[in-house]
Amino acid sequence: MSSLSIRGIKKRFGPVEVLKGIDIELASGEFLVLLGSSGCGKSTLLNIIAGLIDPSEGELLIGERDITDVHPKDRDIAMVFQSYALYPNMTVARNLTFGLEIRKVDDKAREAALKRVATLLQIEHLLDRKPAQLSGGQRQRVAIGRALVREPKVFLFDEPLSNLDAKLRAEMRTEIKKLHQRLGTTIVYVTHDQIEAMTLASRIAIMRDGVVQQFAPPEEIYERPANMYVASFIGSPAMNFLRGRLEPGTGGLGVRVGEAAWLLLPQAPRGAQTGQEVTLGIRPETVTLANGEGHSCLDAVIDVLEPTGADTMAVASVHGHPVTARLKPGTVRDVGRPVRLAVDMSRASLFDPATELRIA
Ligand SMILES: Nc1ncnc2c1ncn2[C@@H]1O[C@H](COP(=O)(O)OP(=O)(O)O)[C@@H](O)[C@H]1O
Ligand SMILES: [Mg+2]
Helix, strand or coil, rough: CCCEEEEEEEECCCCCCEEEEEEEECCCCCEEEEEECCCHHHHHHHHHHHCCCCEEEEEEECEEECCCCCCCCCEEEEEEEECCCCCCCHHHHHHHHHHHHCCCHHHHHHHHHHHHHHHCCHHHHHHCHHHCCCHHHHHHHHHHHHCCCCCHHHHHHHHCCCCHHHHHHHHHHHHHHHHHHHHHCEEEEEEEHHHHHHCCCCCCEEEEECCEEECCHHHHHHHCEHHHHHHHHHCCCCCCEEEEEEEEECCCEEECCCCCCEEECCCCCCCCCCEEEEEEEEEEEEEEECCCCCEEEEEEEEEEEEEECCEEEEEEEEEEEEEEEECCCCCCCCCCEEEEECHHHHHHHEECCCEEECCC
């Protein structure tokens, strides 16, 4: 187990700066997920950690050891690719041990490593098959196994589940999480899937255009997004945004979002000024149907109901702005009727509409 330090990493391809200074310090045994939409620089960063691409600037350390200029094969890192990259003509067993063969590991140690990994991944019964005779999920297991036999200090995964169907993806996600809990190896995992990020990560680095927007544990990213980009990237249905103004009222400072709608803030944000324009961010599950009068309610009309089974999404309009509420099924039945929605303001976020940054 080892810590990983990514310091001031920049990457330029010709005139284009793809990574604009990445700083991430990982403790030993952490599960880092690099999350972001396609083209934001995730794979470039992962390949730099692997040593397959040279950074333009910056340095990398595993534990105390500077590996910036170390050859990929001497970095104690193993990578699992999206495409699996298995050798089609070799059996599963040979695919698993080939890397050790090249490193001149002796027969006995190779056998032991093979047995350990095959047991761990429950692929003992597949060892004599060729990759073509395996399902997608089995191939993925072999690809992971090939990385595991080397007992690396750091594991890199580049969108390892994106070629699998939804059910298998969920199963393999659980497998990877179990594997990490058992081995405790430091992992850097690239994905554009927010669910994978939320479920797997000890910390998420959410990237946009080669810049880390926020680097924090999943709960913090979800509850206290650093800016509106992060707020809207994580969570489904997405966070609702309403424009408003800070205004004092009964009980303290609140947000006025319309003629009749004023929502009390549990505490005034530091440096907040009366009259200041804000964007209020509220998660769909913090909006419920109000029973009776009270503060922090919005007058709304339900436009659409979208039952998903476990919940029903109610898309309402609040002074002409759409607000989605995640409700228990059966809470509301008819659309087009006026309702009052209660907002749990203790879980709301406030952003500066100009900079889109969170207001502390
Ligand atoms: N070898 C390269 N030469 C020029 N541009 C590249 C090269 N590799 C990647 N890029 C560009 O860098 C950006 C980030 O790519 P990448 O790291 O693959 O993104 P992601 O993995 O987040 O989808 C993209 O705009 C891509 O086109
Ligand atoms: Mg990529």
